[in-house]
Amino acid sequence: MAAPLRLKGTSAAPGVANGPAFVAEPMAPAPSPPSSISGHAELASAVDTAIRELRDLGTGADSEGGDIVEFQIEVLRDPTLTEMAGARIDAGENVAFAWIGTLDGYIRELECSEEDQLRARAVDILDIKNRVLSVLTGTPVDDFPAGSIYVGKDMEPSRFLAHDWSAGGGIVLFGGSAVGHVALLAKSRSVPMVIGTGRFTTEGGQHMGVDGDSGVVILKTAKHHATSTQVSRPPTSTAPPLDSGILHTADGAQVLLSINVNAPDEIDAIPVATTAGIGLVRSEFAVTSLGDAANEEKQFEIYRRLLDWADGRSVTIRMLDIGGDKPLSGLTEMSSLRGIRLLLARPEIARVQARSLLRAAVFGNLRIMLPMVTFPSDVDDIRQIYREESSLLASRGVPHRIPPIGMMVEVPAAALMLDQFENADFFSFGTNDLSQYLVASAREQADFARYQARAVPAVLRLVARAVKLAGKKPVSICGDMAGDPSRISDLLAVGLRHFSVAPDRLPTIRSAIVGLNADGTRAAGE
Amino acid sequence: MSSGLRIGTHEAGQVHASCQTEVEVKHGVGLHARPSVTFTRLAKSFPCSIEVAVNGSDVWLNGKSIIKIMGAKIRKGSVLKIRADGILAEEAIRALKGLVERNFDEEKKHGRPA
Numbered sequence: 100m101a102a103p104l105r106l107k108g109t110s111a112a113p114g115v116a117n118g119p120a121f122v123a124e125p126m127a128p129a130p131s132p133p134s135s136i137s138g139h140a141e142l143a144s145a146v147d148t149a150i151r152e153l154r155d156l157g158t159g160a161d162s163e164g165g166d167i168v169e170f171q172i173e174v175l176r177d178p179t180l181t182e183m184a185g186a187r188i189d190a191g192e193n194v195a196f197a198w199i200g201t202l203d204g205y206i207r208e209l210e211c212s213e214e215d216q217l218r219a220r221a222v223d224i225l226d227i228k229n230r231v232l233s234v235l236t237g238t239p240v241d242d243f244p245a246g247s248i249y250v251g252k253d254m255e256p257s258r259f260l261a262h263d264w265s266a267g268g269g270i271v272l273f274g275g276s277a278v279g280h281v282a283l284l285a286k287s288r289s290v291p292m293v294i295g296t297g298r299f300t301t302e303g304g305q306h307m308g309v310d311g312d313s314g315v316v317i318l319k320t321a322k323h324h325a326t327s328t329q330v331s332r333p334p335t336s337t338a339p340p341l342d343s344g345i346l347h348t349a350d351g352a353q354v355l356l357s358i359n360v361n362a363p364d365e366i367d368a369i370p371v372a373t374t375a376g377i378g379l380v381r382s383e384f385a386v387t388s389l390g391d392a393a394n395e396e397k398q399f400e401i402y403r404r405l406l407d408w409a410d411g412r413s414v415t416i417r418m419l420d421i422g423g424d425k426p427l428s429g430l431t432e433m434s435s436l437r438g439i440r441l442l443l444a445r446p447e448i449a450r451v452q453a454r455s456l457l458r459a460a461v462f463g464n465l466r467i468m469l470p471m472v473t474f475p476s477d478v479d480d481i482r483q484i485y486r487e488e489s490s491l492l493a494s495r496g497v498p499h500r501i502p503p504i505g506m507m508v509e510v511p512a513a514a515l516m517l518d519q520f521e522n523a524d525f526f527s528f529g530t531n532d533l534s535q536y537l538v539a540s541a542r543e544q545a546d547f548a549r550y551q552a553r554a555v556p557a558v559l560r561l562v563a564r565a566v567k568l569a570g571k572k573p574v575s576i577c578g579d580m581a582g583d584p585s586r587i588s589d590l591l592a593v594g595l596r597h598f599s600v601a602p603d604r605l606p607t608i609r610s611a612i613v614g615l616n617a618d619g620t621r622a623a624g625e
Numbered sequence: 626m627s628s629g630l631r632i633g634t635h636e637a638g639q640v641h642a643s644c645q646t647e648v649e650v651k652h653g654v655g656l657h658a659r660p661s662v663t664f665t666r667l668a669k670s671f672p673c674s675i676e677v678a679v680n681g682s683d684v685w686l687n688g689k690s691i692i693k694i695m696g697a698k699i700r701k702g703s704v705l706k707i708r709a710d711g712i713l714a715e716e717a718i719r720a721l722k723g724l725v726e727r728n729f730d731e732e733k734k735h736g737r738p739a
Contacts, residue, residue, distance in 0.1 A: 170661075173662045173665055176669070178689055179693055180690075208696070214698070216657045
């Protein structure tokens with residue numbers, strides 16, 4: 100066997116993994132926007148599948164149940180619905196949203212009917228709406244064998260999220276970025292990852308190693324390594340204090356410590372009493388496809404689960420920050436828009452999420468956060484959507500509540516004008532994007548890390564100014580800078596008192612805070 | 626009440642016609658879900674277009690759409706105008722009228738009349 104070949108790359112997530120290589124095909128170019136003709140066909144075939152499922156259900160049912168099934172099938176075959184959904188598809192709507200838009204209109208009509216007979220049918224229609232939706236959006240992402248080392252030019256976040264990492268494995272990217280979204284996910288799941296190796300060839304199944312601590316890839320390792328992962332985990336000898344994330348600096352100032360969450364199962368292993376709640380839920384990592392974005396019930400369940408876990412503590416859910424380098428699988432058009440601009444350009448996506456959040460809000464201490472806000476009108480426009488959806492829910496008698504709505508401060512133009520955002524209930528600094536836009540660098544470029552370090556003084560100056568402009572409103576920081584113990588002193592000094600960090604950063608940041616004074620100076624005796 | 630106007634032409638051996646009739650709904654609760662299913666299913670089994678107008682309204686509803694038929698608030702005593710246009714129009718009108726007169730086969734439940 101040839102001697103192992105070592106390739107130098109850049110570490111993106113620590114830990115060491117060995118396993119068979121999985122060589123990813125070059126990322127397929129985003130599928131060409133589906134023509135309206137294929138949209139019609141897609142819907143027709145999903146409806147047929149739903150009818151078959153209903154038939155199977157109906158065969159075993161009693162006559163009462165059978166009647167309901169027959170009624171549902173007849174609605175699925177209604178030419179009026181097909182026409183209305185078809186017109187939406189022709190107007191450029193994605194097929195899933197065309198379907199739910201059509202059905203929601205009909206459900207609302209039924210719910211508002213003065214006749215009991217008709218009102219009672221709304222739930223049957225809701226059922227078929229979700230049945231067809233799940234057929235439309237049930238296509239799973241291509242997965243790769245558990246325990247393998249993913250090798251490729253790049254990796255889609257949805258692919259990372261759909262994969263079972265419990266059997267180990269790692270990631271090697273020819274290109275990639277240490278501050279990219281997959282790197283962020285890899286760090287939070289302790290998946291070793293090396294980027295920037297340049298293109299190399301290896302055969303699928305060939306054993307290889309990833310050393311995320313030193314940024315090295317080892318090709319052609321002996322097979323006896325088998326599939327194993329040794330992730331260097333932070334020492335867990337001392338149990339974290341159950342102080343609900345309420346800490347005090349050495350001189351007694353109160354500081355809150357919350358966690359950032361990507362996918363909902365990340366919280367399972369974390370005792371809630373060690374946190375002040377969730378300071379940032381990146382909902383785009385929990386809602387990863389256009390199908391999920393269209394699925395109100397699925398989103399509602401995810402948000403409820405987070406609120407249940409928090410047990411009364413604050414949970415800040417950021418609306419979908421999609422577009423740019425975070426594509427939503429299935430959404431092909433307008434990818435140049437990002438964050439709130441995309442949500443406002445595609446209000447059908449924003450409205451589904453708004454409804455799920457409004458409904459979830461009655462189950463806990465929810466706060467809604469808007470991504471990439473630039474102007475106060477962005478917040479006004481989203482608030483208008485929440486008001487409209489709220490009154491629609493009210494007319495249907497669905498329990499809901501408009502929670503506080505705040506914003507990410509990650510666009511320099513917004514940070515400089517924070518006093519103008521009277522319509523935002525709270526602010527949270529996103530230092531990754533703020534740095535990127537301050538130094539005019541694209542986040543996808545691997546060398547952004549270099550600029551990012553040099554941008555720190557400029558970012559701190561801007562944050563200091565923005566904290567003053569925020570006045571008495573709650574302010575926090577959820578960007579990567581908050582998870583770096585060497586920056587905590589500076590962040591305390593500019594006046595920040597609420598930090599939200601990746602769960603694995605909790606112990607480090609906790610000890611950094613308690614060893615400092617509120618002005619960021621080192622406590623006596625430290 | 627009897628079938629009204631009929632204009633027939635022969636096309637490839639099938640009768641293309643326009644037909645219209647009027648019938649009163651006698652069913653106790655009107656057209657709720659189950660009778661509506663029976664009606665639209667029967668309507669859909671004919672190739673011609675089928676439209677329904679209720680109580681002299683000049684709004685013609687698609688007789689194959691359960692949403693339209695159920696939403697039309699058809700009750701006991703409502704008078705339905707049914708018109709059909711196309712292949713088997715005459716047969717469609719006869720069958721649908723018969724179904725309404727037989728109270729949507731509620732006793733037999735479902736199924737197209739023989």
